[in-house]
Amino acid sequence: MTNRDVARILRETAQLLEVEGAQIGRHRSYERAAQQIETLAEPVAQLVEEKRLREVPGIGERMEEHIGEILGTGKFRTHQKLLKKFPPEILDMLRLQGLGPKKIALLWKKFKVKTVADIAKLARDQKLRGLAGFGEKTEQNILKAVAAFQQFAGRFHQHKAEEAAEKLIAYIEKLGKKVERVTAAGSLRRGRETIGDLDLLVLSTDAEAVSRHVLAYPEVAEKLARGENKVSIKLTNRMQVDVRILEKKSYGAALVYFTGSKPHNIELRRIAREKGWTLNEYALTTLKSGKWVAGRTEEEVYKKLGLVWIPPELRESAGEVEAAAGGRLPRLVELADICGDLQMHTTESDGKNSIEEMAAAARARGYEYIAITDHSKAVTVANGMDEKRALAHARRIRQASKKLDRFRILAGVEVDILKDGRLDLNDEVLAQLDVVVGSIHSYMNLEPAEMTERLLAAIENPHLKILGHPTGRLLLRREPYHYDLEKILSACKKRGVAVECNAFPDRLDLRDVDLRAARERGVKVVISTDAHSTTHLPYMKYGVRTARRAWLNKNDVLNTLPLDRFLKALRPSP
DNA sequence: GCCGTTTTCGGCCCGACTGTTTTCAGTCG
Known part of the structure; x- marks a missing residue:
């Protein structure tokens, strides 16, 4: 069981408890525990073994028992009990934007809805508007949310697909000499932002043994097909996998x-x-x-x-x-070209690790520099910094940096771009920082014209150096902001603002095609992880993959430069 | 279910937005 598996069970338990209307806050314990385990740097099983699990904040006596149960049996009784009480699709329903645990619980009580489709039908038939808290507008919003859900259904984030693939590949390789090579092909190999199903190619002379072995994989939920040199399965996480067994010659x-x-x-x-x-x-x-x-x-x-x-x-x-x-393929940027990471958070706002911990982890990856970019005050939920805190934090960053040899921690901020395009910290403070990343986290549904003006205004601020996750999309969840990207790219080019290729696998923002457009306009690009924990730093590879899909070569990406040249290549301070 | 005391139980991130209400509940991040 990976940390992610354990976290998933705890998180689902939390969601189900909330629908059940359990004692206020109980679900939060499960949510918090899930969050903690997801971002642990070491396997949770190891912590259990060394009796260190209780040292993790938010994990007490009972939670320790629960985690022990999950690791020991692969299951969690409370979770199973809740899944019996509510239809399994209730977790899908909770993913519908605008519907939370309270409304889902009401729908379940009133109409015994079992599926997302049930909800859609009720909304279409205008059966919901009489319900407390529901109206005409709610019905319309539900229909919109259902459409978005269906559009995304059956697809997975790249890192989830990759994780599932690596696990299955390792399992197949256990067959030993009978297996010469296993490779993931398909959209995963192409690095597409989301993955429909997995294609694994197995080089082996014993197709029979391989397919028998694959069908015995513990995570197989369903056998879909089995032929002479192909076996198709559905995993328990609902991902479809096609395994093809081939000879060397092919x-x-x-x-x-x-x-x-x-x-x-x-x-x-x-x-x-x-x-x-x-x-x-x-x-x-x-x-x-x-x-x-x-x-x-x-x-x-x-x-x-x-x-x-x-x-x-x-x-x-x-x-x-x-x-x-024509021999004109670009020499694409590679992970090994990356010298630094330009967006990450610490415990000062909503990150999980300290300045020093982030720096140490980045150094271990072979980087030369990073920028610490915690949130600004408008993002209250993330404990964003006001002017005073931002300056104090910058001082601490520079002190921490001084203690390190041949490594630089740049003092930065992810400053909020406010509704009218102003930045959330005053110019005097921004002027004292090395890296100012500007991002939008509020008023995401402005009319395109207004949103364009807002971003243009932000770019006009001479302190803004990088436009963070420029379209704000969340893969499989939220559409990008609507605005005129052409205008924004032109303005970035004119003012020397770099656009971010945000490597966080839920974002990948700018997306590949837009990034390619940016490149063609000569806009500078940085690839950043937006890490909220040291465990997120390896997400850099997804950013690099996205950049490669955008035809970017090393010279197109600012953070392939050594520190001094990188700083010179950033928009100059006024 | 966890935590931190007020040391044995009360509070749990919290402000903004939306759509419902007519003063607020639910959702989101």
Whole structure:
């Protein structure tokens, strides 16, 4: 059981308790425990073993028992009991924007709603408006929320998909010598922001043994299909996985085929046709006699087609085939190019670790510098800083920095962009900071024209250096803000403001296509994790992947520069 | 269910927004 698994059970328990109307605050204990465990730097099982679990704030005697039960049995009785009391889809219903535990509980009591679809039907039939706290507008909002839910249903955040894939790959590799190689293909390999289902390719001579082994995987909820060299399963987390077992001779062709994207493959097949060949998942062969041409490795397949190997992130039929033919593929930025991380939080606002802890963790990743950017006062829920605290915090950051050799902690802030575009801290304070990231956290539903003006006004503030998570979207949850991105990018270019490629896997903001547009306009980019804990620093890889999907090379990303050059490349202070 | 005392039980992040009400409950972050 990973920390995330334990946290998920505790979090679901918290949500169900809230719907049940349990004693006020009890659910918060579960929520807090879930949060803590999710961000632990070491396996919770290890803490249990070393009897250190109780040292974690928010975990007391009972919670320790509960966690022990989850780790020991994989289950939690309170959780199971609650799931029996309420339909399992109640957790989905809670994800509908605008519906919380109270309203869900009322709907359950009154109408015995079992599914999201039930709720949608009641709203459509205008059956809800008589209910206490419900009106016409509520019904409309519910219908909107249901539409958003359905649009996102069945997709997973990239890090969740990657975690599931790595776990299953490790399990398959346990078969030993029978398995030569296991690779995740599909949209996960391309680094798409959300993943529908997993495609795993297994190089093995014993397909029978592999598929039997896969079906015995403890997390299989359902067998969907089983053929000679393919087995499809649904995992307990509702993710679908297709495992394909292949021979050496086909591995490269299969990797190309199953990595996709579909339009990319179509382009490749067209080229093969022009050359008198045909390309499928087994090989590149001649059309006439079916003679084998290539297929062992991806490089071999691409080469025969007159192309250099194309990085998976680019395989979206967005000009990459043409570029590969002309030898004009970019040299994409890599994780190893990153020298620093420019947005992160500490216990001063809503982060989990201290300045020193964040710095130590960043250093261990091989960085040269970071910026500590805690929230400003408008974000009250995150304990944002006012002017006085921001300055005191900056002093502490600089003191901490002085104690470190060959590593710099930059004093920064994630300052709120207020409704009218003003920044949430005064200029005198902002002028004293090294890195000012400006972000929106309120009034997210302004009319596009007003939102555009707001952002333009923020960019005009000479202290703003980086525009943080520029569109505010939350993947699978919230749509981006509506505004004129073109205008904002032009203004950023004009004023030397960098746009953020926020690497947090729920955000990935700017998204790939917009980031590419930014690059084409010559706008500077930084890739930052927005870490709220040392455990979030590794999310950098998702940001880099997104940047690669945007065709960014090292020179396009400011935080690939060593410290002195990075500081010079940022918007100059007035 | 946790925590910190007021040491044995009361409070639990809290302010803003929305849509419902007609003074506020529920939701969100």
